Amino acid sequence: MTELYKWNRSTLADCMPELVATARGDLKASLAVINVKLVNVISGEILPGMSIAVQGSRIAYVGKDISHTIDENTVVVDAQGKYAAPGLLDGHCHIESTQLTVTEFAKAVLPLGTTGGFFDAHEISNVMGLKGLRFMLDEARTTPLAAYMQAPSCVPSTHPDIETTGAFIGPEEVAEALSWGPDMIGLGEVMNFPGVVYGDDKMIREIQETLRAGKYADGHFTWKSDDWRLPVYAASGISGDHECVTKEDVIERIRLGMYAKMRQGSAWHDVAETIKAHTEDGIDTRRMMLVTDDRSSESLLREGHINFVVRHAISQGVKPVTAFQMATINTAERFGVSRDIGSITPGSCADIILLDGNLADVDVVMTIAAGQVVAENGQMKMTWDGYRIPEEAFETVHIGRQLTEEDFNIVAPIAEGMVSATAIEVIENHVDTRERKVQVKVEDDHVNLENSDDLCKMAVFERHGLNGGQSIGILMGIGLQVPAAIAMTVAHDSHNLTVIGNDDVLMAKAGNLAAEMQGGVVMVTEGETTLFPLPVGGLMSPEPFETVAHQSEAISQALLRAGCSLNNVFMTLSLLSLVVIPEVRLSDKGLVRISADGIEIIPLFDAVGVNE
Template identity: 25%
Template structure:
């Protein structure tokens, strides 16, 4: 495939490369040039990119494909067996790809559900984004969303749980360092897995060169996760200057998941559990100012939405981009958080930018995303692994 005469957005620098030709071969970007008379192999499909802007496929670093984004998705899945959960997950994955999100990191699904869907996508049995999985998150007994997780108490138990997940082939380890809004009877500010437990899990994962993500909303849980050496901090609602200093010093990424708290906080009387609404209202209020401070202090940020959590269908991705800009990030920084920085956080150097040798996951937009971040309504073509995705 040749995309001819488009404007290529260099997401690393913000440079716009006009009259660009992008040749795709065997699912990868092969050649990029600006030659008007560029010769391509016979039989190559040519797409006219005139007036269109090419950006990398979008990445969401925090999703839960097993849920459905309804008012109370956990109640929906409680009566479903794993086979049905896998079907639902596959349906959500395909819908996500058709939004232009070509890579996702699923940070919590029960048992082997995520493994089955990941393998089905890899084999080409179903359509879906690049599907990275944590499998069941590791939490303390009765801890945050324990219905999705593996419960473990004490260093030895957490170490064993981590090793077992690594043996199964997870792409990332997910740890619950604090409480959260969507489990009744706990408070988001309360720490859960302690520093020693978190450190043991990080040690085991890093031995295998596997990244670690930590759910952490309260400041004690945030600091414990950072002291343990996690690679990405999920949510970070009550992060303070000391926490952001640690992030900057250690190079830890923040995946803020801003809109899920905003949406749930506004869901009074809408069917979402009232305990979750109450906690979301308290957490979102603090998160807005704390996120602004993280941006100001230079914390590395990636896009994560918590998609398919309560009231958060995956279309929320585009609201997340706009909200990040509203709270202080430049449009280029937001685009980087959705592409090249997200790929770095996931340790995937084959993704995140349009360069020769990278996977041919890209979007063609009708407007310049550095001027207009309302990307969702401007997608003309979605390409994954060199193939056009039918929407």
């Protein structure tokens, strides 16, 4: 049976007198956790036989004997020698990528030991602007999480000439968002890194507004780590970056004073390589962080959240206490909130997890958030008053017409024969793509991909009701073995309607179904239709966590039955329109190349075709 959660994350200044009184025993603790092996992430030690006294939402006393803080009204948790560690923190996460609302996300991750995080809500902001960010922040404030939000830096991710988004956020909007409270922690990942390096006024002013507010700017730099422009980027004040895929990426960022965020999402598996900066090169870990970035609901259900990432880092040779530091105190220090979260020390928020077995197993059996037991043995023990999502969030898909199979014709520059075209090649478990030249058959002025080796079509339709733009390209590496199509309104970061398939009729059907249900994912074959409704901004479902996870898994299974065996394929496909990650993507404006020279729209076909 769950209880109604009532809490108040009081500031240290407000509750300090009560903490001191509790520490000396004059006021008795509201909660005591006794007989623990304390994971001290400050000193890097495991301290046996320790206990923790809590007053309200914060820790009052940590020591061998806390009996002077306990009376008959104190709730006592006897850990019986289990490990006690600080609640885990995700240093870079897009909640929308889980397809869950903030409420359901909290219910999913709290039993896994996540008690807080730093969330960049630029997905919903690309759809709804500041209104979307505000409702995410307001909802987060109703949960037990220590949830810090970031003002989106790149809405759009680059420039309106490259893609169409549902909103625009500039320096004035960033300044407004950062004024909403201390839980607006800084500026979200600055994906327009060429704009920063070459002095784009919008990007420079957004960072200035962040620095003037005394807050933190996050990065997204995908040029190579030895590029001379990385120090230029760091000079802007951007002090953390999650686009690290090699150990050299980590080393160079740390040498420049940045925090290197090592990512293990659902479809991007970067920890094994990036952690070598420590395990092979011996780089100090103080500025290394473990993050998820994008993690699907089915991954949360099947594998976990930050607990999974910490366990994975340990399996790569990191000492357990060091791995916990990368997901607790390092993260808190990066964002300047280590006085509140990230450690089990007097004065800190009482965000504590108990772990059974070996510490390396990261087996979370109890989660305490802001001084109350919220989850035990994988189940939520408390609930809270629900948040009412604004009605306008359910009305964001505006295609304006029915799609037809003609929308998926690719008009060629020649009438008949073979022509050279640029294809987007998908790379399993990586965010980047490869630009490939392919020879495709042309009949009656149109490309015919029938019997083509592993090629299919990808189309993007502007869905915000602004200009009706659309484009079409060629995709490689999906592996469809039967006539099939998948349509989705989850398409980072502009989240236009994206349709991928090898059958024009099925592509039109899938696209229309996705629009009719106001967003989501639709997988269609000749004998099967699988729906995953995501009506909140076309990105999230209001359904319970388990329901969403099973619906997400149903899409994965439908793709597998159609021949697509890529790991977490839906999440991989959802990034194929993200025009800030190399090498080539497709937006509603056309085919986009991302290179060391910048970002540009390129033609689908080579200037000269090869007729045969």
